[in-house]
Amino acid sequence: MSQGDLLHVVTGDDIGERRRFIGKALIWGSFAVVVAAFSWCALAQTGYLAWELANWRPALYAYLLWATCLCIAQVVLHGEQGKRTLFVLPATLFVVAMVIFPLIFALTLAFSNWNLSAFEGPRFNGFDNVRQMWTDPFYWNALKNMVYYTLAILVEYSIAFGLALIMASQIRARKFFRVAFLMPLMLSPVAVSWMVGKSMLEIRFGPISRLARWLGWDRPSFFGDPEIARLTIMIMDAWTFIPFMMIMLLAGLQAIPRDIQEAARVDGASGWRSFWEVTFPLMLPVSLTAILIRIIFKLKLADIIINVTSGGPGGATDSVTSFIFREYRDRSNVGYGTLLAIVYLVLIVVAITVFMKAVDRWMNPRY
Amino acid sequence: MAEQIFYDHSSDLSHKAKWYAGRVAVYGILIFWTVVCLFPIYWTVTTSFKLAPNVMQGHMIPFVDFWPAWKGWDSLGLSPRLAGQESTVREEFLKRFTNSAITSVSASVLAVVLGSLAAYGLSRFRYKFGFMRNPDISFFFLSQLILPPVVLALPFLVLYRSLDLLDTRIGLILLYTLTVLPIVIWIMRDQFQSIPVELEEAALVDGLSIWQAFLTIVMPIALPGMVAAFILSLVLTWNEYFFAALLTSTDAKTLPVMVASQTGSQGINWWAMAALSTAAIVPLIIIGVVLERFIIKGMAAGAVK
Numbered sequence: 001m002s003q004g005d006l007l008h009v010v011t012g013d014d015i016g017e018r019r020r021f022i023g024k025a026l027i028w029g030s031f032a033v034v035v036a037a038f039s040w041c042a043l044a045q046t047g048y049l050a051w052e053l054a055n056w057r058p059a060l061y062a063y064l065l066w067a068t069c070l071c072i073a074q075v076v077l078h079g080e081q082g083k084r085t086l087f088v089l090p091a092t093l094f095v096v097a098m099v100i101f102p103l104i105f106a107l108t109l110a111f112s113n114w115n116l117s118a119f120e121g122p123r124f125n126g127f128d129n130v131r132q133m134w135t136d137p138f139y140w141n142a143l144k145n146m147v148y149y150t151l152a153i154l155v156e157y158s159i160a161f162g163l164a165l166i167m168a169s170q171i172r173a174r175k176f177f178r179v180a181f182l183m184p185l186m187l188s189p190v191a192v193s194w195m196v197g198k199s200m201l202e203i204r205f206g207p208i209s210r211l212a213r214w215l216g217w218d219r220p221s222f223f224g225d226p227e228i229a230r231l232t233i234m235i236m237d238a239w240t241f242i243p244f245m246m247i248m249l250l251a252g253l254q255a256i257p258r259d260i261q262e263a264a265r266v267d268g269a270s271g272w273r274s275f276w277e278v279t280f281p282l283m284l285p286v287s288l289t290a291i292l293i294r295i296i297f298k299l300k301l302a303d304i305i306i307n308v309t310s311g312g313p314g315g316a317t318d319s320v321t322s323f324i325f326r327e328y329r330d331r332s333n334v335g336y337g338t339l340l341a342i343v344y345l346v347l348i349v350v351a352i353t354v355f356m357k358a359v360d361r362w363m364n365p366r367y
Numbered sequence: 368m369a370e371q372i373f374y375d376h377s378s379d380l381s382h383k384a385k386w387y388a389g390r391v392a393v394y395g396i397l398i399f400w401t402v403v404c405l406f407p408i409y410w411t412v413t414t415s416f417k418l419a420p421n422v423m424q425g426h427m428i429p430f431v432d433f434w435p436a437w438k439g440w441d442s443l444g445l446s447p448r449l450a451g452q453e454s455t456v457r458e459e460f461l462k463r464f465t466n467s468a469i470t471s472v473s474a475s476v477l478a479v480v481l482g483s484l485a486a487y488g489l490s491r492f493r494y495k496f497g498f499m500r501n502p503d504i505s506f507f508f509l510s511q512l513i514l515p516p517v518v519l520a521l522p523f524l525v526l527y528r529s530l531d532l533l534d535t536r537i538g539l540i541l542l543y544t545l546t547v548l549p550i551v552i553w554i555m556r557d558q559f560q561s562i563p564v565e566l567e568e569a570a571l572v573d574g575l576s577i578w579q580a581f582l583t584i585v586m587p588i589a590l591p592g593m594v595a596a597f598i599l600s601l602v603l604t605w606n607e608y609f610f611a612a613l614l615t616s617t618d619a620k621t622l623p624v625m626v627a628s629q630t631g632s633q634g635i636n637w638w639a640m641a642a643l644s645t646a647a648i649v650p651l652i653i654i655g656v657v658l659e660r661f662i663i664k665g666m667a668a669g670a671v672k
Contacts, residue, residue, distance in 0.1 A: 007491040007564050045529075055531035083577055087488025088504065091481040091548065092496075098545045099511060099519070106522040116525070163400060166393055179659050180401045183408060186655040188606035190623040191644045195411045199637060205423050207410060239403070244666060251667030293512075300515050303608040307627050321517040321609065328613075334521045341518040352513055 013079030023077035030062075030069035037062035067093045110339035117332045129339040139340055141315050142323040143347070145230065149301060149319060152234045153294050157287070159238075160245035165275075167246070168253040185243040189303035196236055197308035223309055226316030233317045236304055241297065245290045252286030253279070288359055295355075299348055320344045408652070414641035415439040422637050439638030443646065460625070460646065467605060467622040470536050474543035475600035479593055481544070482551030487581060489552075490559040491567070505556070511549045516609050519545075524613055536619045542610050547600040554599070554668045558592030559585070595665030598658050605651060622647045 037058045045056075071089055074082035110129060114122035133139055163181065167174065187195075200206045201222045212220035223229045256279065264274040302321035305311065311318040311326055318326075324337045375383075414422065416435035426432035440446035444457025488494070489505055499507065523542065524533070532538035562585060570580040586593075608623040615624060626647050629640060655662065 006493055007567055056529045057531060060530055080577070084488060084492045085494070086578075087484045087492070087581075088494060091485035091508065091552075092504070094481055095508065095511065095545070095548065098541065099514065102519055102522040102526060105526065106518065109522055109525065114525075116528075162396075166396060169393070171393065171397065175659075177397055177401060178663070179656055180404050182655055182659055182662065183404050183652065186602060186651040187408070187648050188608065188623050188626075188651070190606075190608045190627045191411075191648050192407070194626060194640055194644050195407045199414065199641070200407060200410060205425060207406075207425065207427070210425055243404075247663050247666045251663075296512050299513075300517075300609075302517070303623075306608075306612075321515060324517050324521075325609070325613070328521060334525055338521045341515070341521065344515065345518045348513060348515065 013081070015077070015079055019076055023073040026069045026073040026076065030066040034059070034062040034066045063097060067097075106338050106342060109335055110342050112335045113333065114335045115331070115333050122335070125335070129336050132336060133340060133343065138315050138318065138323060139320075142318040142320045143344075145316070145318055146299065146320055148230060149234060149237070150295060150298055152238065153291060153298060156238045156242055156294070157245060157291055160242050160290075161249055161283075161287070163242070163246045164249035164253055165279075167250050181246060182243050184240045187240065189240065190307055192236065192240055193304045193307035196239070197232075197304065201232065223317075224313065226313055229309060229313060229317050233305060233309065236308070237298070237301055241294065244297075245294055248290040248293075249283065249286060252283050252290075255286075256282050284363070288363075292352075292355070295352070408648070411641050411644050411648070414637055415645050417638055417641075419638075436638075439642035442636075442639035443642050445642070445646065460643075463620055463622045463625040464646075466536060466619055470539045470543060470619070470621060471601050471604035471607075473536075474540045474547065474604045475597050477540065477544045478547045478551045478600050479555075479597045482548050482596065483555045483586075483589070483593055486552045486555035487559050487585065490556050491564070505552075508552045509549050511545070512553075516546065520610065520613050523610075527614060534615050534618050534620075538614060539611060539619055539621070542614070543604040543607060546607070546610075547603055550603070551596040551600060554596040554665050555589070555592055557668045558589050562588055591661070591664065592668070594658075595661040595668065598654065598661045599665040601654070602651060602662070 041056045041059045067090075070093070071086055074085045074089065076082070078085065109122070111124060111126060112122040113125045113128065167177065167181075171177070184192075200208045203209050203219075203221060209220045209222075221228070222232045260278060260282070261274060264278045269277065300321060301319045302325060305317055305319055305322040306325055309317045311322055315323075320340070324340050327340070328334065328337045413427065413429055413435075416429060416437070416439065417426065417433060418436050418438055421433040429435045437446035437448060441449060442456065443460050444452075444454030445460070449457070485508065489501055494501055494504060496504065519542075527533045527538050530538075566584055566588075567577075567580045570584045571577065575583070606623060607621075608627060611621045611624045612627065615621065626640075626643055629643060
């Protein structure tokens with residue numbers, strides 16, 4: 001990640017003893033309020049206090065108070081320097097509250113058995129969830145499907161690259177085609193799963209089924225056979241996201257200076273060779289960014305599967321997300337689902353780190 | 368009529384033929400892909416005006432194959448016939464629509480505000496929070512992209528239950544802000560890095576404080592980027608289904624959840640589903656057509672360095 005120019009300003013702030021004290025007092029005072037609110041809520045929830053408390057809202061408000069006080073205290077304590085911290089601090093506090101804290105909570109949740117619809121609360125059950133996961137064929141099947149779904153990106157990439165090349169060449173009505181090609185990306189996956197998955201692929205009256213019959217496929221069925229069902233889901237997902245890759249690649253193509261390609265042509269390179277030896281290598285960084293972002297989006301794939309096949313037939317189309325969603329819907333056990341999700345996260349982080357390291361090695365070889 | 372003296376050599380003519388063949392192939396591909404992209408939309412919009420026999424006989428073109436009817440829109444209470452009347456379905460639909468609009472717009476605004484501030488800070492100043500320096504902080508924000516929503520979904524379900532935030536718009540807004548924040552930071556950091564630092568230096572010399580300089584000098588220049596980030600967030604949050612399906616039930620239910628809940632129950636009631644789907648996608652189609660240039664700018668921002 002490159003760094004832009006930094007703004008260098010020398011500031012002279014005179015921060016007295018008294019001001020420093022006020023700042024410190026603000027931070028620690030409000031922090032004490034947070035601790036007090038938390039313990040009060042915890043005590044009231046477990047029933048040690050006489051007073052019933054409906055929810056944990058006081059703790060939330062205390063956190064908000066502390067966050068505000070921390071921001072104010074930055075200016076009080078550090079003057080000009082503190083005003084700069086204020087640019088980043090709100091976003092940081094927000095992300096910490098919304099990600100780090102729930103993740104820690106998720107870790108405790110993952111090792112417990114907690115049925116939300118039952119009356120009793122969470123029950124710590126050690127590694128039972130892990131053992132259950134190990135023997136759960138559907139989870140491994142979902143992970144395997146994710147590998148297939150991710151591999152489909154290569155096909156999407158080639159189609160998107162081809163379209164981007166055409167869009168970057170001299171064509172008429174470019175704006176019209178750009179708007180038209182962008183459209184699938186604007187549609188919500190849920191609407192797509194009805195529009196395409198449920199109605200256009202409907203076996204009797206759907207236009208695609210009619211087309212398939214006309215082309216000679218006697219009894220078209222898009223979700224009966226496991227392989228075909230998975231392929232159908234891949235195609236529907238590709239349909240929505242090819243525009244995304246195409247636009248990134250198009251931006252990359254338009255950023256390549258024209259004279260490089262002209263020089264290649266003057267040197268006598270044919271269209272095909274100038275693509276493979278000039279355009280494609282120059283496009284590698286953009287391609288890798290586009291593929292990486294596409295992988296990240298692909299790993300979240302769920303909406304279409306939940307709404308069209310809900311994993312069927314026999315789990316053949318399940319993605320991890322849709323599987324956990326169904327698992328929760330059917331048994332409302334949050335503990336097991338959370339464990340599966342955390343294992344998934346760990347696998348993703350490892351895979352993406354390996355991918356990025358490999359790409360880095362490959363792009364900047366060290367001899 | 369004079370006789371033609373100069374003739375094209377046959378090899379030149381073959382070149383021309385090749386060029387025409389290439390053009391035909393290029394436009395053929397373009398038109399084919401346009402059909403692939405637009406046909407489902409066309410199909411949905413026309414189906415919402417069909418009656419059962421039209422659907423079953425596979426009629427495609429309105430006014431030629433079949434005569435449009437308002438039946439699908441009647442079932443949403445949105446047809447001209449029902450315009451003046453009370454309609455519970457319409458109220459239900461409008462409620463979902465407002466929920467979607469409020470959550471997606473507020474989440475996008477919040478994400479653009481938080482994200483632009485953070486991106487500006489990271490592109491201009493040197494920070495040190497404990498062991499975290501600028502690249503680490505950037506990575507901390509951008510790495511949220513990798514986090515699949517399913518990891519947060521169940522913990523949030525439990526947390527929101529104990530905070531009494533289940534089935535509220537606020538809860539959904541906070542989560543949506545979180546999901547689009549990394550994208551906003553990505554786009555905005557790129558945007559701010561392309562603005563020369565000398566502008567702020569001049570403003571600071573003239574006596575503005577850093578926040579004044581940001582608000583009056585930098586922000587107007589970065590506005591197109593902010594609009595791009597906002598539109599992209601709007602698209603993503605409007606279409607979000609997973610969190611909404613888990614965390615809302617009656618009050619804060621959004622449009623995608625409503626569409627999804629109808630797919631199972633309505634069976635072959637195509638015209639109604641088509642009308643509902645059309646109503647759900649129309650706002651974004653309008654945004655896509657009108658603000659296409661901002662969306663493309665936003666998506667291209669991270670690609671080219």
